[in-house]
Amino acid sequence: MQKRARTLLVWLHVVTSVGWLSQAVALLALVLYGMKTSDVNAFKMARVLDHQVLAIMANTSAFTGMALCATTPWGWFRHWWVLAKFGITVSQLYIGIFILSDNLQAATEGRVTGWMPVGTGLMVGAIAFQTWLSVAKPWGRTPWADPKIKLPTANVTTFALALAIPAADFAISLYTGRPMPFLMLITVVACSIRRAARGRIRSSDGSGRGTSARPARRDAAAPNPR
Numbered sequence: 001m002q003k004r005a006r007t008l009l010v011w012l013h014v015v016t017s018v019g020w021l022s023q024a025v026a027l028l029a030l031v032l033y034g035m036k037t038s039d040v041n042a043f044k045m046a047r048v049l050d051h052q053v054l055a056i057m058a059n060t061s062a063f064t065g066m067a068l069c070a071t072t073p074w075g076w077f078r079h080w081w082v083l084a085k086f087g088i089t090v091s092q093l094y095i096g097i098f099i100l101s102d103n104l105q106a107a108t109e110g111r112v113t114g115w116m117p118v119g120t121g122l123m124v125g126a127i128a129f130q131t132w133l134s135v136a137k138p139w140g141r142t143p144w145a146d147p148k149i150k151l152p153t154a155n156v157t158t159f160a161l162a163l164a165i166p167a168a169d170f171a172i173s174l175y176t177g178r179p180m181p182f183l184m185l186i187t188v189v190a191c192s193i194r195r196a197a198r199g200r201i202r203s204s205d206g207s208g209r210g211t212s213a214r215p216a217r218r219d220a221a222a223p224n225p226r
Contacts, residue, residue: 005159006072012163013064019057021127023049028120031104035112043107050096050104055179058096060166062089063184067162070188071154078151080139085130092126095119161187 027046034042065085069076077083100123103116141147165183173179 001156002153002159005156005163006068006153009064009068009071009159009162012166013061013068016057016061016064017127017131020054020061021124021131023054023057024120024123024127027054028117028124031107031116031120034107035114035117040108040110043104043112047101047104047108050101051178055096055101056170056173058093059169059179059181059184062093063166063181063188064162065089066188071158071162073151073153075145075151077142078145079137080142081133081137083142084139085133088126088130092123096123 030042030046100119165187169181169183
């Protein structure tokens with residue numbers, strides 16, 4: 001069951017990532033067409049695509065990717081390719097929410113800026129680069145990764161929760177009329193804090209030092225008096 005639940009989460013991540021990429025390409029085509037023909041309807045269609053579909057795909061793709069980091073031995077900061085994907089994803093979400101969406105709204109009102117196709121093209125390129133990172137997994141481990149510590153894979157309940165949260169946020173977005181990934185954000189933060197705490201405990205157990213919450217192992221070697 002654990003393997004099946006993890007496979008479903010990977011599947012959802014792949015599907016939403018492909019959807020994000022394809023919709024970003026469609027968005028770029030609409031923006032270029034609107035700028036070439038001065039057709040405001042093209043920008044209106046781009047705005048609907050961005051607001052109603054692309055944003056949901058982007059949020060779910062980002063959440064499932066982060067959830068896989070938090071629920072599997074890959075971790076958050078143990079591998080350079082994972083860390084690179086995390087940084088690119090956060091940058092894309094920030095640019096999409098605070099820059100691209102506002103410019104698309106302005107374009108529907110006749111205020112067109114030349115940065116729209118640039119930003120959309122960079123989004124397409126960034127997603128394509130992230131796909132390569134997922135396949136190639138380059139650059140090895142980060143300096144913060146302890147090869148002696150292997151983080152555990154989460155249980156079935158955690159994977160089921162990771163699959164249910166995007167559906168709940170999607171239902172909330174239908175009710176409110178706008179993408180609101182609050183549950184996804186809260187879940188990612190909570191899982192990250194929990195994973196970091198468990199990693200510290202496992203690291204202390206491995207060294208035999210113990211922590212204030214858990215004493216050192218009884219079989220830990222005593223220090224050499226000399």
